Amino acid sequence: MTHAALISRESFVELGARERARALLDAGTFRELAGPFDGLTSPWLERQGVVPQGDDGVIVAKGRIDGQPAVVMAIEGAFQGGSLGEVGGAKIAGALELAAEDNRNGVPTRAVILFETGGVRLQEANLGLAAIAEIHAGIVDLRRYQPVVGVIAGQVGCFGGMSIAAGLCSALVVTREARLGLNGPAVIEQEAGIGEYDSRDRPFIWGLTGGEQRFATGLADRFVDDDAVAMRDVVAELVNAPVNAPVNAPVHAPTSDAARSERYDAYLQRIDQYTAHDAIHQPDPAMVRRLYGAQP
Amino acid sequence: MEQLRFEYAAGAPAARRVLVGVVGSGDLEVIIEPGTAGTTSIDVTTSINGYGRVWDAQLTRVFSAEPRAAMKIRIHDFGATPGVVGMRLAEAFEALEGPDAIGGAAASKESA
Numbered sequence: 001m002t003h004a005a006l007i008s009r010e011s012f013v014e015l016g017a018r019e020r021a022r023a024l025l026d027a028g029t030f031r032e033l034a035g036p037f038d039g040l041t042s043p044w045l046e047r048q049g050v051v052p053q054g055d056d057g058v059i060v061a062k063g064r065i066d067g068q069p070a071v072v073m074a075i076e077g078a079f080q081g082g083s084l085g086e087v088g089g090a091k092i093a094g095a096l097e098l099a100a101e102d103n104r105n106g107v108p109t110r111a112v113i114l115f116e117t118g119g120v121r122l123q124e125a126n127l128g129l130a131a132i133a134e135i136h137a138g139i140v141d142l143r144r145y146q147p148v149v150g151v152i153a154g155q156v157g158c159f160g161g162m163s164i165a166a167g168l169c170s171a172l173v174v175t176r177e178a179r180l181g182l183n184g185p186a187v188i189e190q191e192a193g194i195g196e197y198d199s200r201d202r203p204f205i206w207g208l209t210g211g212e213q214r215f216a217t218g219l220a221d222r223f224v225d226d227d228a229v230a231m232r233d234v235v236a237e238l239v240n241a242p243v244n245a246p247v248n249a250p251v252h253a254p255t256s257d258a259a260r261s262e263r264y265d266a267y268l269q270r271i272d273q274y275t276a277h278d279a280i281h282q283p284d285p286a287m288v289r290r291l292y293g294a295q296p
Numbered sequence: 297m298e299q300l301r302f303e304y305a306a307g308a309p310a311a312r313r314v315l316v317g318v319v320g321s322g323d324l325e326v327i328i329e330p331g332t333a334g335t336t337s338i339d340v341t342t343s344i345n346g347y348g349r350v351w352d353a354q355l356t357r358v359f360s361a362e363p364r365a366a367m368k369i370r371i372h373d374f375g376a377t378p379g380v381v382g383m384r385l386a387e388a389f390e391a392l393e394g395p396d397a398i399g400g401a402a403a404s405k406e407s408a
Binding site for chain 1 (some may be wrong): 315318319321323324329337341342343370373374
């Protein structure tokens with residue numbers, strides 16, 4: 001981006017979750033469900049001495065994208081690291097289930113999930129895990145009818161069980177600020193040692209798990225500038241793309257345009273290539289790009 | 297974590313609902329709903345213990361400055377300084393009077 005472009009654009013990353021949802025929906029169509037005035041705060045946080053948030057860190061908004069019915073689920077990364085507990089998780093899972101139900105009733109509701117999350121909220125443990133499993137099931141159900149588009153804009157990134165949710169999406173959009181990984185850097189450092197993974201080494205972390213690398217290795221489908229208008233346009237394109245696979249296609253017959261999670265065999269082969277040759281060396285970003293090459 | 301409650305004299309109930317802020321580091325969330333005529337109640341949940349007198353001083357200054365509509369206010373604080381508290385309240389009061397409060401027209405109708 002030029003200086004002029006940087007100054008004139010509206011950043012998407014700097015927007016809060018509610019404003020991000022609003023930026024993606026057609027003007028005037030934003031309608032929040034299970035919102036901050038509905039008394040759905042976490043029943044568990046205050047008992048553990050943690051201040052709750054009125055919407056439990058998840059915004060669910062119905063509206064339209066390019067005139068088509070859509071639901072946007074946005075996670076607020078600033079609240080408890082975007083962690084998902086019982087209430088916030090149920091809001092996303094419920095919204096996905098209702099969108100699938102819409103489709104079964106002839107209303108073509110499509111979905112966008114704005115990931116900004118470290119995964120399960122540790123204070124809510126199994127309830128968060130259960131909610132995330134329901135989110136996974138909800139995405140797989142809905143994506144048969146309409147695209148479920150995931151966005152990782154930054155700055156928290158997307159980790160834990162919600163990184164699996166990102167992998168299940170019909171399409172995934174990232175920016176340069178985004179990070180995507182099953183385990184967060186601090187967790188890997190704690191488990192594997194600082195010699196293997198230094199969580200303070202930002203170029204190293206972004207080199208392996210950053211949006212640019214994830215796009216280059218085919219684990220994300222679009223790489224966009226941090227620009228609210230550009231983000232809206234890309235999301236609108238993806239969310240209104242026709243769903244290729246027939247609704248009742250057997251899960252074990254993946255085609256080249258099947259969902260990423262159905263092409264797991266191609267990914268396993270790439271990992272086999274690595275372990276067959278020199279698994280004694282830690283992969284660097286360039287090696288991962290060579291191994292993954294073009295999107296399988 | 298500590299919970300505090302304050303009450304101030306007020307006018308007629310506020311016309312709508314407003315939400316500003318986020319429960320993020322050094323910030324706070326202010327949730328405003330119409331109150332019962334004559335009284336504004338403020339429930340503060342703060343992550344920092346022992347600052348009841350500072351909250352009292354800051355809120356008393358804000359709510360004695362000029363007469364305001366009756367509100368039921370919930371504050372979820374994650375270590376905001378008094379300055380940030382003042383700015384978030386000012387933002388909320390502005391949204392309360394402006395055209396694009398969260399909840400908007402639907403909220404006003406519900407409360408009417």
